[in-house]
Amino acid sequence: MAELLKMCGISKSFPGVKALSNVSLTLNAGEVHALCGENGAGKSTLMKILSGVYQADEGEIFINGEKVTIENTKKAQQLGISIIFQEFNLCPHLSVANNIWLDRQPKKGLFIDDKKLIEQTLAILDDLGLSISPKALVRTLSVAEQQMVEIAKAISFNSRILVLDEPTAALTESEIDRLFNIIHKLKTKGVGMIYISHRLEELARIADRVSVIRDGQYIGTYNYKDVTIDKLVSMMVGRELNNKFPSHRRKIGRVLFEARNIRSNKLNVHNIQVRSGEIVGIAGLMGAGRTELARAIFGADKTYHKEIFIDGKPVNINSTTSAIKNGIGYITEDRKKDGLALNMTVERNINMAYIPSICKKGFVDENAAKENAAKYINNLRIKTPSMYQKMQNLSGGNQQKTVLAKWLCNDVKVLIFDEPTRGIDVGAKYEIYELMNRLSDNGVAIIMISSDLPEILGMSDRILVMHNGMISGELNREDATQEKILRYAAGLSNEEGKGA
Amino acid sequence: MIMSGELVTSTKKTRISIMKSKDEALQKFLAFGVLIMLCILFGVLTGGSFLKIDNLLTIALQVTPYAILGFGLTFVLITGGTDLSAGSVIGFGGIVCAKAVTMGVSIPVAIIIGILAGIIAGLINGLFVTKLSVTPFIATLGTQFAFRGLTQLVGQGKPVSxxxxxxEKIISVFRFIGGGTVFGRVPFPTIIMIITAIVLGIVLSKTGFGRRLYAVGSNEETARLSGINVIKTKLTAYIICGATASMAGILLAARLASAQSNAGQGYELEGIAAAVIGGTSVMGGEGGILGTVIGAFVMGVLRNGLNLLKVDAFVQMVIIGTIIVIGVWYDTARRKRQSI
Structure with a gap:
């Protein structure tokens, strides 16, 4: 196979940190090359150097054997390099066609030649086997479809080198299948892809080779079939991680939380019980109503009807304030969107749900606030130079721990985790799981929503599966398999799936 | 009871540095530095007459209504909102107070009625923004017209004198409130401004409400999911803004012993400019009273200094406008740098 790209001995320093030190990477035509490393290992920096956002301090880049300098993103585009980031760069109010050919639309005199524009777009979409209308506005598309549009846009630039940064983070299983089909198509066309993902399980389906970097150091490149996930993980974190999920011996007690007859325009849930010390996983496809259920329990969304019982006593939860008063906490799916105030300090974020307790007659007791923040920074090992650091400067794992701290200080009895480890690296994931186990040891009832099936299977004592706003199945830890969960999630009964 | 708090061990070992954000201090220092530099510049250019105590006290008096209004606007801006009706509320509060006096109500009660008028105006703005979810810009643009109309209605199109x-007794009391001096030559309204600044500064930086306000402005949904009553917090901010606007209106009416029905026109923009120059973000989540005081004085010093230098009034507008834009540009650039 022809070598498309070669990055040799790349080093890059920022004031105070050496982000990359002598890292090398090669990419062949028609190859998927996975790039693995923990958050902060230097993957993004390396990709930003490739795309011309940063300049390397040392090292050389060759494309098709020719030495190049990539001084800006425009140059990268000319060289046929496209990056698809987690956050898309699309204009939501423009059509698919206009997004793909943004600023390059075919012209007829002063005006855009709409007919030709649609033709060109259809050609690319058909080529990729996509059934998206070129005239559809991007904001009406699903996340997966928007991603396809991004890929189509990259193809329209005749890109030969495509970087996919966490492309599956927000996709459902069937959408992931579609994405992988397209990746296979691109491989046959000779496009080389660098693929970044925290979901190591999925690499087996597409990756040809894998490179690992850790703390800015190049660890190695391997043929994918020669390595195991455990080996990869230990290379990424630099130590042996025998178990991805910490072992646990649960002391499951009385029923601490019960919800009955939750009905809204998206939900129809008859009964959920969670015992003290128990972790109940909620699985299901995107749009099955899992987050809606969490928000309904927490009083964040209105419902037609709901009955909530804490410790057997009925409680009235009509606002988030009353939920917190009754000992319920909710760790949201997207911490940046609604879990944290990113431009506020760590201290203010930890204390955000704790304001009533640090106030005396309306005035904040700054010492109490400081003490509380320090206590949880220490206890959860939140890595921050100071409690007055702005939240946005912390890594994903430390941000997630801060969200957790917000609920721990309120002595929660019931804690809902919505996608607790999305977008955080292996090491930090393990820590979050350990914290969940510690909480369960202390008798907290935990509801854990997750799209990550190994996580659901590894952490839950009991699994509820949702489909179309309803609980479509319930499985004990011992009987649960990925297949059974997926059948329930698709709305199928598990009768014929027995024995599978 | 189940204690998730048991997770936590001793806190004594904690060694978390408690360095306050350097950047915040720098921002205040910069605005203050600009103010001092302007004073020195005008002092030199005017051959010292700018720096005479009398002139500085005049500036303080001139700045007072903008600053007081700016304090209320600071609260609203921190929530990520805005109040374009504040100028109209100045007129409304002033004329309601004056009307009450002419109807024979005692002075303290008339002042309370005037401030109440502002509070009700703020409540209406707040209800539009929170309960009816109208964009603050549009909601308060509408009430800007409505409150000005009400002001005209109360005065029947004429000043209420x-x-x-x-x-004579009532007139002299009002004259004192609006322009009298204490401790020798310090204008009484300026004293009111300083007291208001201290009270509202404490509310913003030391109370639970202040914390909630910043949280709501930084990320409304996060605040709501942290159990903060967002509606109540925002309503309070608009009410405070209405109250400060009517206070400014009463001071203006008192100075002339007559409430003009067009009083306060355009003041809301001066107030917003003062807050923004002082480091309050129009995107919400950031800002403070001390900054707004400095911002109001930057505007006042510029106006006064340029007047003393006999700069054409139209040229003055160009200069002040340019400075506002540069100030906001600098602030945006600083934020961008920070978020990298």
Missing amino acids: IQALGD
């Missing part, structure tokens, strides 16, 4: 009452 306290002077016309002919009661």
